[in-house]
Amino acid sequence: MGKMSPLLVACLAFPALAAGGSPPLQGLSPFFEPATSAPKAPDADGFVQRWLLLEPIIKPNRSNAGFTGSYVRTALTTEYFRGQFSVVPHDGDRVAGTAPLQWHALDSKLFDVKLFNFAQGLNKPTYGVIFWAVTVVDSPRTMTDVRLAVGSNSASMWWVNGKEAVGLFGDRRMVMDDVVSPPLTLHKGRNVIRGAVINGPGLSDFCVRFVDADGKPVRDIAITIG
Amino acid sequence: MKYRAAAFPLFALAALAGTAHAQLAGEPYIHDPSTIAFSDGKYYTFGTGRGGLVSDDGWTWHGGGVRPGGGVAPDIIKIGDRYYVVYAVGGGGMNGGHASNVKVMWTKTLDPASPDFGYHDVGIVASSDGVEDCDAIDPAFLHADGRLWLSYGTYFGYIRMVELNPKSGERIAGNQPVDVAIDMEATALMYRDGWYYLLGTHGTCCDGPNSSYNIRVGRSRNPTGPFVDNMGIPLLKGGGKLVVAGRGRGFGPGHFGLIDLGDGLQKFSMHYESDMDRAGRSVLAIQPLLWKDGWPVGGDNVAAGTYEIQSERSGGALELAVDFVRIDFDFRRAFGPPPSGPLAPLPDQTLAQDMAVWPSSTIKVDLGDYMIRPHQKWSVTPVPEAGGYMGSPYYKIVIAGTARALTATADGEVTTGGYTGDAGQLWRIDQLTDGTYRISPKIARNSVALVAIGASTVALVKFDPNNDAGRWTFKTP
Numbered sequence: 106m107g108k109m110s111p112l113l114v115a116c117l118a119f120p121a122l123a124a125g126g127s128p129p130l131q132g133l134s135p136f137f138e139p140a141t142s143a144p145k146a147p148d149a150d151g152f153v154q155r156w157l158l159l160e161p162i163i164k165p166n167r168s169n170a171g172f173t174g175s176y177v178r179t180a181l182t183t184e185y186f187r188g189q190f191s192v193v194p195h196d197g198d199r200v201a202g203t204a205p206l207q208w209h210a211l212d213s214k215l216f217d218v219k220l221f222n223f224a225q226g227l228n229k230p231t232y233g234v235i236f237w238a239v240t241v242v243d244s245p246r247t248m249t250d251v252r253l254a255v256g257s258n259s260a261s262m263w264w265v266n267g268k269e270a271v272g273l274f275g276d277r278r279m280v281m282d283d284v285v286s287p288p289l290t291l292h293k294g295r296n297v298i299r300g301a302v303i304n305g306p307g308l309s310d311f312c313v314r315f316v317d318a319d320g321k322p323v324r325d326i327a328i329t330i331g
Numbered sequence: 332m333k334y335r336a337a338a339f340p341l342f343a344l345a346a347l348a349g350t351a352h353a354q355l356a357g358e359p360y361i362h363d364p365s366t367i368a369f370s371d372g373k374y375y376t377f378g379t380g381r382g383g384l385v386s387d388d389g390w391t392w393h394g395g396g397v398r399p400g401g402g403v404a405p406d407i408i409k410i411g412d413r414y415y416v417v418y419a420v421g422g423g424g425m426n427g428g429h430a431s432n433v434k435v436m437w438t439k440t441l442d443p444a445s446p447d448f449g450y451h452d453v454g455i456v457a458s459s460d461g462v463e464d465c466d467a468i469d470p471a472f473l474h475a476d477g478r479l480w481l482s483y484g485t486y487f488g489y490i491r492m493v494e495l496n497p498k499s500g501e502r503i504a505g506n507q508p509v510d511v512a513i514d515m516e517a518t519a520l521m522y523r524d525g526w527y528y529l530l531g532t533h534g535t536c537c538d539g540p541n542s543s544y545n546i547r548v549g550r551s552r553n554p555t556g557p558f559v560d561n562m563g564i565p566l567l568k569g570g571g572k573l574v575v576a577g578r579g580r581g582f583g584p585g586h587f588g589l590i591d592l593g594d595g596l597q598k599f600s601m602h603y604e605s606d607m608d609r610a611g612r613s614v615l616a617i618q619p620l621l622w623k624d625g626w627p628v629g630g631d632n633v634a635a636g637t638y639e640i641q642s643e644r645s646g647g648a649l650e651l652a653v654d655f656v657r658i659d660f661d662f663r664r665a666f667g668p669p670p671s672g673p674l675a676p677l678p679d680q681t682l683a684q685d686m687a688v689w690p691s692s693t694i695k696v697d698l699g700d701y702m703i704r705p706h707q708k709w710s711v712t713p714v715p716e717a718g719g720y721m722g723s724p725y726y727k728i729v730i731a732g733t734a735r736a737l738t739a740t741a742d743g744e745v746t747t748g749g750y751t752g753d754a755g756q757l758w759r760i761d762q763l764t765d766g767t768y769r770i771s772p773k774i775a776r777n778s779v780a781l782v783a784i785g786a787s788t789v790a791l792v793k794f795d796p797n798n799d800a801g802r803w804t805f806k807t808p
Contacts, residue, residue, distance in 0.1 A: 170541055216568065222464070256569055258514065276535055276543065278486070278514040280569030306424075308487055312568070 133211065133226040136219045140196065140210035144243065144327035150281075151314035151322025152216040153240055153298070157194050157330055160206040161224045161234035166305035169276040172260040177274050180235065181262045181301040190267070193239055193297055193330070208239075210330055217256075217279060217312040220302060224309075236302045236309065241295050243327040248291040250318040253298070256283040257311040261302040265289055279310050291315070291326070354581070354606055355722070356715060359384060359392040359615040363404035363469070363517065366588035367600050367617075368414060370441035374721075376588070376600060376615060377416065379403045384615055389590075390719025392615055397443045399450055400434060404517065404586065408472035410479070413437040415500045416450070417481065419468035422459060429487050430461030433470045435500040453500040457483055457493050457508065464488030465508075469586075473520030473554070475527070480554050482529065485516040490531065490566075492555050509555040512566035515547070519587040521627065526550045528627060529558045532585040533571060539611045542583030542604035547571025548627055561626060575599075575629030580607040581616060584629075590617065590721060594778060595763050595796030597622075598722050599629075617722030619762035630762040632723045633805050637710045637731045639701050643767055643802035645786040647698025649737075651706040651730065651747060654688040656680065680704055682732045693748045696737065698787045706730060708808045709737070717757050717773075725757035725773055731808075739772035743791050745781060767802035769794060 145155045162185050166172075184190070186200035194200075196210035209227075213219070218238065224231045253270045255263055258279040262272045263286075270286040277283070302311055315323035361378035367389075368375050377383035377398040385395035398405060398416060405418035415437045422431025435453035442448055459467035466487040473480040479497035484490035490512035494503045512518070515531035522528070528550045534543035549558035549566040557565050564570030575584050583604025590598040597620040606614040619630030640649040658680050685705040701707055708731040715724040728737040729750055736750035737758065750756055757773040771780035772791065780794035782801040794801045 168538075170535065170538065219464075278533055278569065280514065280571075281564060283569070 133209075133223065136214055136222045136226070137211040138214060140212050140330060144329045145212060146327060147314060147322070147324050148216055149324075150216060151316065151324050152281075153242070153313050153315075153328055154213040154216070154218070155211070155240055155328040155330055156213070156218055157196070157208050157210050157239045158218070158220070158223055159194075159200065159208050159237040160227060160229050161220075161231075161236055162202060162206065163204075163230060163233065164235045164303060165233040166303070167233075169259045169305040169307070172275055172277070172303065172305075174272065174274040177260040177262065177303060178272065180303055185235070189237070190264070190299070193241060216281075217310045220304070220309040220311065221307075231309070232304065232306045234304055234309075236304075238300045238302070238311070239330070240298050240328055241330050242291060242298055242315075243295060243329045244291040244293055245325060247293045248315075248317075248323065250288040251291055251315045251323055252288060252317075253286040253313065254282040254284075254316050255286075255300070255311065255313050256280045257300075257302050258307070258309050259302070259304045261300055261311060263298065263300040263313070265298055266292070266296055267299075279312060281312050281314075282316070285316070288318070291323075295329075354608060355390060355392050355615055355617060356719065356724070357386070357391040357393050360394070360609075360612055361615050362602055362613040363586050364588060364600055364602050364615050365404075365406045365416075365586075366408065366472070366519070367590055368407040368409060368441060370409075370414060371445055373442065375407070375441045377405045377407065377418075378602075379405075388719060389617065389721030390724060396441060397448075400436065402434070402468075404469045406471045406519075406588075407441075408474055408479075410474055410497050412439055413500075414439070414441055415453075415472065417456070417470040417472060417500075419470060419483070422461075422466045422468045423485065424466070424487065428461055429459055429466040431459050431467040433457040433467050433481070433483055435495070437500055456481065456495055456500070456502045457491070459488075465491055467491075469517050471519045473522060473527070475522035475554070478554070480520060482511065482518040482520055484512075484518065486514055489513055490515050490518050490529070494554075510567065511556045511558055512549070512571075514569050515566065515571065517544075517586045519589070520554075521589050523622070524625070525552060526625065527552070527554045527558075529556075529566060530574060530587045530627070531571070534583065536583065536585060536604060538583075539605040540582045540607060544583035544585040544604050545576040546574040546584055546587050546601065546629075548574050550625070572626055574627055575601070575618065577603070581605070581614075582607070584616065589620070592721060592761075594769075594794055595765075596761050596769065597764050599627075619722070620764060621762070621766050622764045623766075630766065632762065633711055633726070633760050633768060635710075635712050636805075637708050637808055638805040639707060639808050640709050640728075640770075641701065641804045641806050642698050642783040642789075643799035643804065644783040645698055646701075647783070647787055648701035648707045649696055649709065649781075649789065649803075650699050650704070651689065651735070652695045652697045653685075653690075653706050655702070656685050656688055656704070686733075693738075693746045694735070695744075695746050696789055698783060698789060703808065705732065711760070711805065714752070714757060717752065720759050720761075723760070726760050727752075727756055728758055728770075739774055739791055741774070743779070745772075745789060745791050763796075763802060765802070767799075767804055769801055770803055 194208040383396035402420035439447040489510040491508040518531040560570035581603035588600040621630040
């Protein structure tokens with residue numbers, strides 16, 4: 106999100122310029138726990154809490170003010186690693202980029218997925234980054250006229266079964282159901298949800314759920330990335 | 332709240348133009364203003380840094396006030412004979428850190444010239460360690476039902492609520508912070524009709540006219556939440572109903588502060604991240620506060636323009652008490668057979684036609700059915716050079732196209748006469764919490780205002796906030 110001016114952000118985005126040491130790491134445990142092989146239901150409000158998260162890709166941005174639609178679309182459709190738009194990774198898989206990055210299969214303890222804390226907990230860069238997230242939704246039947254509802258901090262793009270569903274552009278703060286997709290269909294069986302979140306300075310997180318034609322959360326699905 | 336005041340050198344402002352202004356007079360340069368406090372005949376607000384602003388009337392503001400301790404984004408509350416001041420030192424992302432302490436101090440007056448002036452340190456009442464999901468800055472007080480609450484935090488994690496002892500300003504022993512919101516900063520608190528309101532900014536600060544700061548609100552029956560917005564979305568999930576966004580030449584409102592003036596009149600202070608008429612500087616701003624369906628909404632000072640001034644009591648239009656002049660019209664046209672050709676529009680009655688029967692001396696006013704006549708149309712114009720009151724300049728109110736001004740006489744009558752700029756022809760127009768307006772003369776004493784004491788009769792009498800007699804709406808003519 107990064108709600109400050111570029112002047113202030115200058116010393117945030119580049120900690121080496123800042124006074125004071127890094128805070129001690131908390132690890133992932135305050136916000137995440139390892140995903141298991143057992144299917145996981147969405148939470149009571151339908152939020153999908155199980156995700157494969159890729160360690161952050163470095164993408165320096167000193168402010169989030171520049172996250173226009175065209176910039177974000179270019180940044181998030183650029184291929185940074187092989188299989189970026191097709192592979193469903195596994196926990197521990199690595200991708201080759203400018204630096205090797207690892208996928209982590211995690212369950213968020215909260216309704217949202219706190220990407221800043223994910224990166225911080227792994228002692229990875231927290232600002233000026235792109236996060237990739239993948240999950241698999243197992244639907245017990247074909248569900249038509251459902252919508253993907255996303256909130257993210259900052260901008261993001263999301264795909265359902267390879268088709269772009271929503272884009273959240275601009276200097277976004279996260280609010281549930283911020284941007285909602287056109288009606289789409291969840292196939293019976295596996296459905297791959299893929300998202301990418303870009304952030305300059307500040308915290309970063311996202312929340313994702315499906316809602317039905319009446320705007321009610323879809324809960325009779327299972328998340329099965331294990 | 333991220334800047335220090337030293338980053339905002341004060342500049343003199345050229346005289347304001349005579350148009351409707353959201354901007355205040357003087358040098359209202361401040362960032363992260365506290366709630367405005369009244370002390371020893373003056374209004375005070377403190378901002379990030381050491382000083383603040385002082386005003387005699389709430390309209391013209393100058394640098395002044397003394398607040399030791401530095402830090403960011405203070406707040407003020409008066410409880411008993413003490414002014415408690417809370418502020419934060421550290422955090423805010425400055426120097427890359429989020430470790431911060433929220434400190435409280437008190438003084439018996441905010442006037443540095445008073446012998447009672449002097450701050451007494453209470454100490455740290457909340458903090459963040461730089462690792463946890465909270466940045467303990469931007470504190471805000473609420474004193475309600477005998478209990479003192481304090482919210483604090485920024486976009487870095489949670490907004491939190493703690494309880495303080497209203498007799499000492501210290502944290503209640505054993506009290507633990509409660510998470511009440513995310514993705515919010517510059518919070519403020521209100522209590523009304525059994526609801527606790529948590530306000531705060533969304534958007535980006537500190538980037539001049541590119542700042543997207545806007546003020547949002549959620550409410551709860553409990554001071555520790557859960558706070559939800561008008562859609563039922565929890566503030567802990569990013570919810571927040573809009574209270575006010577940027578408008579006109581003011582960009583990025585933030586740091587809400589309630590100004591309760593009594594008599595059903597509330598306003599709020601804030602800063603604009605950028606006042607385009609003042610080189611984009613961050614300035615103090617004050618706006619009316621409205622309540623709609625239990626939610627606070629930013630109101631508006633009446634804009635310069637020509638209006639019917641309509642009584643909420645009777646629906647009657649404020650007008651010159653003059654003879655009615657007919658518009659020439661053959662009534663048979665209205666009821667005759669359908670015309671075979673095009674219909675020609677009829678002209679409005681002209682000012683000259685209406686004025687032909689007006690006496691040249693003073694003319695009293697009354698209320699009449701609105702007939703869209705010139706003697707019922709009033710031009711309302713701010714007169715900033717004549718000073719002002721909380722958040723607004725005085726206005727002159729004249730019959731459109733003339734210099735005939737609504738005039739309060741020394742003996743409490745209301746009439747009209749040629750505009751001279753005398754105090755009796757300067758009016759305070761305050762938007763009330765229901766969106767209607769109170770109209771009171773600059774020379775008013777004892778809350779006197781323009782009141783419909785009969786369906787068709789107006790007088791300057793004491794304003795009663797509990798009925799419609801003193802409420803007016805400005806309608807396009």
